[in-house]
Amino acid sequence: MIQVKNISKHYDETEALKNVSLHVERGELFGLIGPDGAGKTTLMRILMTLLLADSGEAKMDGLDVVKNFKKIRNIVGYMPGRFSLYQDLSVEENLNFFATVFGTTVEENYELIRDIYYQIEPFKTRRAGKLSGGMKQKLALSCALIHKPKILVLDEPTTGVDAVSRKEFWEMLKKLQKQDITIMVSTPYMDEANLCDRVALIQNGQILDVDSPQNITSKFPKKIIRVRSQEMFRLINDLRAFEKTESAFAFGQFVHFTGKNNAVESAELKEYLEKLNHKSILAEEVEPDIEDVFMSMQEQSQ
Amino acid sequence: MEKIITVNNLVKKFGSFTANDNLTFDVYKGEIFGFLGANGAGKTTAIRILCGLSSPTSGEVKVAGFDIYRETEKIKKNIGYMSQKFSLYEDLTVAENIRLYAGIYGISPKKRKEKMAELLQKLEMESAKNKLIAGLPLGWKQKLAFSVAIFHEPKIVFLDEPTGGVDPVTRRKFWDLIYEAANNGITVFVTTHYMDEAEYCDRVSIMNAGKIEALDTPEELKKRYNAKNMDEVFLKIAR
Numbered sequence: 001m002i003q004v005k006n007i008s009k010h011y012d013e014t015e016a017l018k019n020v021s022l023h024v025e026r027g028e029l030f031g032l033i034g035p036d037g038a039g040k041t042t043l044m045r046i047l048m049t050l051l052l053a054d055s056g057e058a059k060m061d062g063l064d065v066v067k068n069f070k071k072i073r074n075i076v077g078y079m080p081g082r083f084s085l086y087q088d089l090s091v092e093e094n095l096n097f098f099a100t101v102f103g104t105t106v107e108e109n110y111e112l113i114r115d116i117y118y119q120i121e122p123f124k125t126r127r128a129g130k131l132s133g134g135m136k137q138k139l140a141l142s143c144a145l146i147h148k149p150k151i152l153v154l155d156e157p158t159t160g161v162d163a164v165s166r167k168e169f170w171e172m173l174k175k176l177q178k179q180d181i182t183i184m185v186s187t188p189y190m191d192e193a194n195l196c197d198r199v200a201l202i203q204n205g206q207i208l209d210v211d212s213p214q215n216i217t218s219k220f221p222k223k224i225i226r227v228r229s230q231e232m233f234r235l236i237n238d239l240r241a242f243e244k245t246e247s248a249f250a251f252g253q254f255v256h257f258t259g260k261n262n263a264v265e266s267a268e269l270k271e272y273l274e275k276l277n278h279k280s281i282l283a284e285e286v287e288p289d290i291e292d293v294f295m296s297m298q299e300q301s302q
Numbered sequence: 303m304e305k306i307i308t309v310n311n312l313v314k315k316f317g318s319f320t321a322n323d324n325l326t327f328d329v330y331k332g333e334i335f336g337f338l339g340a341n342g343a344g345k346t347t348a349i350r351i352l353c354g355l356s357s358p359t360s361g362e363v364k365v366a367g368f369d370i371y372r373e374t375e376k377i378k379k380n381i382g383y384m385s386q387k388f389s390l391y392e393d394l395t396v397a398e399n400i401r402l403y404a405g406i407y408g409i410s411p412k413k414r415k416e417k418m419a420e421l422l423q424k425l426e427m428e429s430a431k432n433k434l435i436a437g438l439p440l441g442w443k444q445k446l447a448f449s450v451a452i453f454h455e456p457k458i459v460f461l462d463e464p465t466g467g468v469d470p471v472t473r474r475k476f477w478d479l480i481y482e483a484a485n486n487g488i489t490v491f492v493t494t495h496y497m498d499e500a501e502y503c504d505r506v507s508i509m510n511a512g513k514i515e516a517l518d519t520p521e522e523l524k525k526r527y528n529a530k531n532m533d534e535v536f537l538k539i540a541r
Contacts (some may be wrong), residue, residue, distance in 0.1 A: 035467060035468050133342070162343075164537060167537065233481045236478075236481075250477060252498035
């Protein structure tokens with residue numbers, strides 16, 4: 001449904017995208033996972049026909065993003081990272097406006113947005129600029145869906161959003177996916193990768209990997225040992241000072257440790273920490289998560 | 303333990319809307335205090351009051367020993383503040399930003415020069431000294447913004463979502479700085495949407511609809527809510 005082949009784009013001296021290739025299948029929920037400045041927005045804007053690539057090709061539902069840009073605009077819905085509705089129009093007026101621009105009516109596609117829109121419908125006469133963050137997000141999503149797009153592209157819809165609202169937002173996306181909409185969504189939250197069918201890990205304009213979240217973590221070659229003791233700050237520093245340490249990073253209540261050449265066992269680590277007088281030591285091997293993989297790839301690519 | 307912030311029955315109303323509904327809590331000197339809550343729970347309102355930028359409707363609040371109604375200027379001198387949205391002037395250079403903040407806090411030129419050299423060396427940013435903020439990577443900006451926020455050696459630093467959007471390695475390096483500041487006796491008051499970061503705090507409060515629903519160490523909260531991590535605790539309280 002989305003094909004990207006060798007796309008590069010630069011701004012002045014910054015190479016925003018370096019020879020990026022990927023594809024998204026019809027009906028997939030596809031994640032672009034990477035920090036600010038990775039190139040996520042640039043890629044999305046090229047796919048939305050809002051920006052020209054320097055080189056390479058991209059197709060949306062078989063349509064070329066340069067030659068067929070007008071046709072593409074009718075079949076895609078886009079929710080940019082920055083709130084881009086009309087602040088001085090009401091909720092209802094915004095929705096009607098977008099429906100009219102796409103030659104349809106709110107009634108015609110109401111079914112698609114009902115679950116989302118009913119939550120803001122009580123405020124339909126309020127100006128969009130006066131809505132709370134969560135309500136703005138729901139309105140923006142309703143407007144992006146009102147012409148029943150085949151492909152929905154969402155640029156960091158959950159950035160700065162609390163954990164509860166983030167969860168609800170992903171539940172909405174899962175529902176939309178069932179209505180035969182292909183979804184590409186970007187996020188800087190690594191834990192959201194697990195909610196996608198497949199993801200591209202992206203950093204400094206380069207794709208580090210494209211695969212299902214399960215495959216990305218299961219093919220990770222390094223052994224992760226999670227460690228904790230009573231003094232977390234000292235623990236991190238002591239682990240970093242250990243000669244056999246490759247990396248030691250805080251992961252919530254644990255420190256995730258990797259040893260040089262994968263050659264450190266948890267028993268050895270425990271012994272080292274006991275010598276340093278750490279109390280209540282726990283050291284056990286765990287499955288890596290996406291963030292472990294991303295951080296390891298990031299260190300390698302630098 | 304010495305209390306650095308005391309809040310008693312803090313209420314803040316905007317018209318008929320109660321943004322802070324009778325908050326009572328203390329923050330201890332040198333601790334990392336996580337201030338969590340859903341969007342719209344009232345966190346920003348409370349932080350603005352603690353920073354002396356807004357007055358409560360009622361209640362008693364002391365920050366760094368000063369009264370929130372009568373001594374806001376003294377409070378401002380004793381705190382640092384950094385937010386994700388605004389922290390540095392994009393069209394000034396690194397050195398100009400440091401000079402500006404040092405000037406605002408009345409640091410002498412001699413001391414400023416010494417501290418600036420020390421700071422740039424520590425951040426490994428000497429080569430970027432005369433570069434505009436606008437062109438720096440986000441991770442650098444955040445490190446610098448944090449360092450500028452504690453440049454005048456405040457008693458408390460308020461961090462409002464300091465790590466939003468950065469890559470996972472940079473995010474963790476930022477927390478190294480937070481730990482270091484706390485180790486040096488600066489009290490850190492931090493908000494975040496990353497629940498793994500809640501685990502790094504000494505104590506965490508969770509707000510919902512204007513009230514503090516829970517306040518304890520991450521360990522105790524997980525026990526109380528029978529949750530395996532802070533994400534679960536948060537979902538149980540805020541949903």
